[in-house]
Amino acid sequence: MRMPRFVPSLVLLALPLACAQGSDDPGMLTLSGAYTAGEAGSSDPGDSDDEGESATDGQTSASTVSGGATSNSGDSGGTGNPACCMIAPTPGCGSPETESCVCTSLPSCCQQVWGADCVDQAIVCGDPYCVDDSAGDDTTTGGGPDLECDPDFGFSPQNPGAGVPFEATFTDPVGLTYIGMWAEGPSGEMIEGGLSDITGAYTWHFQFAGMASGIWTFTFTWHQNDGDPDIIQGVCQKQF
Numbered sequence: 729m730r731m732p733r734f735v736p737s738l739v740l741l742a743l744p745l746a747c748a749q750g751s752d753d754p755g756m757l758t759l760s761g762a763y764t765a766g767e768a769g770s771s772d773p774g775d776s777d778d779e780g781e782s783a784t785d786g787q788t789s790a791s792t793v794s795g796g797a798t799s800n801s802g803d804s805g806g807t808g809n810p811a812c813c814m815i816a817p818t819p820g821c822g823s824p825e826t827e828s829c830v831c832t833s834l835p836s837c838c839q840q841v842w843g844a845d846c847v848d849q850a851i852v853c854g855d856p857y858c859v860d861d862s863a864g865d866d867t868t869t870g871g872g873p874d875l876e877c878d879p880d881f882g883f884s885p886q887n888p889g890a891g892v893p894f895e896a897t898f899t900d901p902v903g904l905t906y907i908g909m910w911a912e913g914p915s916g917e918m919i920e921g922g923l924s925d926i927t928g929a930y931t932w933h934f935q936f937a938g939m940a941s942g943i944w945t946f947t948f949t950w951h952q953n954d955g956d957p958d959i960i961q962g963v964c965q966k967q968f
Contacts, residue, residue, distance in 0.1 A: 808855035813885050814893050815924050815933065816842040821850065829853035844925055844933050847884050847895065857892075858885040878962035881946060882931075890941035890968045896921055898962055899931040904950040908958070909934040914942035939968045 812821035812830075819838050820827050830849040831838035837846035851858045880899045888894035896909060909921040909932070921934030932948075944966050949958035 808850075808857045810857045810893065811842075812850040812855045813847055813858040813888075813895075814842075815844055815847060815895060815935065818842065821846070823855065826850050826853055826855045844884075844895070844897075844927060851884060851886070875943065875965035875967060877964035877966070878948075880962050881948070881964040883966065888938075888968065891938040893938050894936055895924070896934045896936060896946055897931050898934075898948040899928070900961060901929060903930050904961065905952060906954065906956070907932055907948070907950045910947050910949070911936065911939065912945045912947070913940060914944070941968050943967050 807823060807825045809821050809823035809826065812823050812826045814821075819836075819840055819842060821830075821842050827838055830846055830853055834846055834849055837843070837849070847858070878898075882897040882899070884895045884897070885892070896911075898907075898909065907923070909923075911919045911921065913919070919936065919939070921936050923932060924935050925933040927933065946964045946966060947960055948962040949960055951958050
């Protein structure tokens with residue numbers, strides 16, 4: 729049986745009527761997916777973009793914090809780096825937080841070299857690797873309770889733990905010659921400090937790679953002429 733030619737035309741006319749009747753129902757527009765996507769987030773498409781930017785920012789912040797925690801310490805939220813406690817011939821010390829604090833007052837620390845002044849400022853800034861909170865009430869530059877130490881000695885960090893690199897200094901108003909610093913360990917082993925700098929009038933800076941646990945005795949010596957016997961200028965005991 730052949731259908732009349734006008735039947736398809738009737739069907740085509742019926743479709744717009746159906747769409748018109750359903751235009752008040754938002755569900756009819758879900759065929760495109762655009763309206764549904766807007767409902768899932770916000771009726772304002774711009775909010776969707778904002779949310780995307782916020783997510784990106786959050787990921788960046790998380791990455792930054794995570795990256796810092798990888799190379800820095802911070803059980804209480806602080807961050808730092810052992811390199812900030814040591815003199816270096818290069819600028820910076822690997823801790824953005826410490827560098828930001830130090831270089832605000834000493835820009836050369838982030839532009840030229842990380843010198844003794846930078847290390848001292850890192851201590852003031854509270855780099856956790858340069859400050860030993862377990863030192864108790866011992867706030868002097870001495871070696872610790874019941875230990876003898878010439879006040880002309882200084883240590884940076886002030887109370888380094890066993891195995892932690894540190895700097896030892898000795899200050900004397902006289903420009904001594906043929907100077908040196910030695911550290912004698914609890915078993916009698918002797919370690920010579922490496923002279924790294926001379927500042928002011930006069931402070932000598934010596935670098936040590938780290939000591940085994942126990943009490944060490946530091947001795948600062950000098951002599952007048954090459955070949956003369958050493959003269960002990962100061963002694964300091966230090967607990968590691």
